[in-house]
Amino acid sequence: MISIIVAASDNNVIGHLNKLPWYLPSDLKRFSKLTTGHTALMGRKTFESIVARLGHPLPNRKNVVITRDKGYKAEGAVVVMSWDEATKATAGEEVFVSGGADIYAMALPYADKLYLTRVHFQSDGDVFLPKIDMSEWKEVSKESHPKDEKNQYDSTFYIYERKK
Ligand SMILES: NC(=O)c1ccc[n+]([C@@H]2O[C@H](COP(=O)([O-])OP(=O)(O)OC[C@H]3O[C@@H](n4cnc5c(N)ncnc54)[C@H](OP(=O)(O)O)[C@@H]3O)[C@@H](O)[C@H]2O)c1
Numbered sequence: 502m503i504s505i506i507v508a509a510s511d512n513n514v515i516g517h518l519n520k521l522p523w524y525l526p527s528d529l530k531r532f533s534k535l536t537t538g539h540t541a542l543m544g545r546k547t548f549e550s551i552v553a554r555l556g557h558p559l560p561n562r563k564n565v566v567i568t569r570d571k572g573y574k575a576e577g578a579v580v581v582m583s584w585d586e587a588t589k590a591t592a593g594e595e596v597f598v599s600g601g602a603d604i605y606a607m608a609l610p611y612a613d614k615l616y617l618t619r620v621h622f623q624s625d626g627d628v629f630l631p632k633i634d635m636s637e638w639k640e641v642s643k644e645s646h647p648k649d650e651k652n653q654y655d656s657t658f659y660i661y662e663r664k665k
Contacts, residue, residue, distance in 0.1 A: 503611050506532060506597045507630060508618035508656075514626030516601060519550045522624045525652050532599075535616060537561050539595040542587055544568075544604045548575060565590055567604060584608070606631040615661040622654050639664050 508528050509515050516522065541559050543551075545568040551559060557577060558564040564578035567587055573580050581587045584607050597616075598608040609631065615638055638661035646656045 502613055503596045503598060503608060504535075504614040504616060505605055505608060505612045506535060506599055506616040507605060508620055509630040510620045510622055510624035510626070512623045512626075513630045514624035514628070515630050516550075516628035517624070517626040519546055520554075522626050523620050523622075523653055525618075525620060525654065525656060527646050527652050528618045528620075528656060528658075531616075531618065531658060536597045536599070539563070539597055540565060540591050541597050541599045542567070542591065542604070542608070543599040544601045545570070545573065547600045547604070548578060563591075563594070565596075602628050602631055609633065613663050615659075615663075617659045617661065619657045619659065620654050621656060635661075637664055638662065 507515060508521070508525070510522070514522060536559070538561060540563040542565045545566055548558070548564065548566040565587055566575050566578045566580050567582070568580060569582060571582070579590055581590050598604060598612065640659060641662050642660040644658040646652065646658065648655050
């Protein structure tokens with residue numbers, strides 16, 4: 502099973518200066534709850550951004566990193582060099598595709614489920630969510646999360662499944 506998991510602002514920004522452009526612990530918790538015990542597949546820049554934030558790869562999950570750099574070493578992660586290699590390295594697993602932009606675009610045709618957090622503001626950014634044809638997806642869940650003392654912006658957690 503392949504799922505996409507992403508948070509995007511209302512103007513489709515997903516990243517800025519190799520970081521998330523917001524601080525939303527509620528969404529980080531959602532990410533952790535959904536992906537723990539499974540596999541997180543990500544591009545090399547996202548992996549490095551996570552290691553810069555946490556000091557280590559995502560704990561209690563298989564971290565799979567895609568790079569074109571043959572010599573790339575990632576302590577605590579499986580390194581692959583293509584989508585084909587990624588699918589072989591994760592066969593039979595529940596895979597959460599965790600960004601960034603090109604990895605989402607690459608995975609979209611194969612994904613069955615889409616976990617989208619909409620962060621309700623117009624963000625500055627340098628990385629954008631690739632275009633998703635929403636006519637191919639049906640909304641199965643929607644939860645509103647108003648901003649509070651910990652979470653900087655209003656957000657909505659959506660789950661979509663691919664239409665059969
Ligand atoms: N909002 C969210 O949910 C979310 C989620 C994830 C990331 N982000 C943000 O997005 C930004 C990072 O994303 P990004 O799009 O810039 O980078 P990225 O997708 O994380 O990493 C890009 C790198 O992945 C490798 N790669 C890409 N396509 C490949 C392919 N077809 N085959 C082999 N390797 C491939 C290349 O690594 P090499 O250069 O090593 O060859 C490429 O430079 C950060 O700001 C991060 O915080 C946001």
